[in-house]
Amino acid sequence: MVYDYHIFICTNDRVGSEKPSCGKGHGEALIQKFKLLSKSALPESKIRINRAGCLGLCAQGPVVMIYPMGWCMVNVQVADVDAILGELKQNRPLMRLLWNNTEPN
Ligand code: FES
Numbered sequence: 001m002v003y004d005y006h007i008f009i010c011t012n013d014r015v016g017s018e019k020p021s022c023g024k025g026h027g028e029a030l031i032q033k034f035k036l037l038s039k040s041a042l043p044e045s046k047i048r049i050n051r052a053g054c055l056g057l058c059a060q061g062p063v064v065m066i067y068p069m070g071w072c073m074v075n076v077q078v079a080d081v082d083a084i085l086g087e088l089k090q091n092r093p094l095m096r097l098l099w100n101n102t103e104p105n
Contacts (some may be wrong), residue, residue, distance in 0.1 A: 001046065002046070003047060003048045004042075004045040004046050005042070005046075005047045005048070005067070005068075005088065006047075006048045006050065006052050006067040006068070007023075007034055007047065007048070007049050007050065007055060007065070007066050007067075008052040008055070008064070008065045008066075008067070009027055009028035009030045009031050009034065009036070009049065009050070009051060009052060009062070009063075009064050010022035010023070010027050010052050010053070010054060010055045010062060010063045010064070010077075010099040011023045011028050011031065011051045011052060011063055012027070012052075012053050012054040012058075013027075017058050019058065020058050020059050020061060021054070021056075021058055021061065022055075022058070022061035022063055024076075025061060025062045026062060026078055027042055027051075027053075027061070029078050030062055030064065030076060030078060030081065031051060033078050033081040034049045034081055034085075035049050035066070037082060037085055038085060041082075041085035041086065041088075041089060042085065042088065042089055043063045045054060045062065052065070054082060055072070056099065057072070057074055060074035061074065061075070061076075062074075062075070062076045062077075062097065063076070063099075064071075064076045066084075066088065066093070069093070071072055071098060072092040072098070072101075073093065073094060073097040073098055073099065074094070074097060074098040074099045075088065075097065076097055080094065081096060084097070
């Protein structure tokens with residue numbers, strides 16, 4: 001099946017480590033919220049929500065990537081999911097969460 005949007009959400013949890021990881025935050029809660037809202041927010045689109053391992057921006061997590069556009073959003077909160085999907089419907093990223101790849105990670 002070909003999807004219109006593929007949303008990867010980091011749920012990596014570094015058990016026993018002090019290093020930050022998205023799974024220690026609320027990566028799993030983000031999965032559930034995206035699954036709950038995506039069908040009603042974009043009923044015409046085929047959307048796949050996937051758990052992802054570390055996406056390399058741990059200190060700025062939780063991290064969400066949306067393909068095929070390749071948008072990377074950082075510090076994503078559960079309360080942001082509605083706004084992310086609303087912007088996705090307009091085919092644009094939620095700018096305030098978009099990772100600025102000129103910053104060191
Ligand atoms: S643990 Fe989520 S980006 Fe590394």
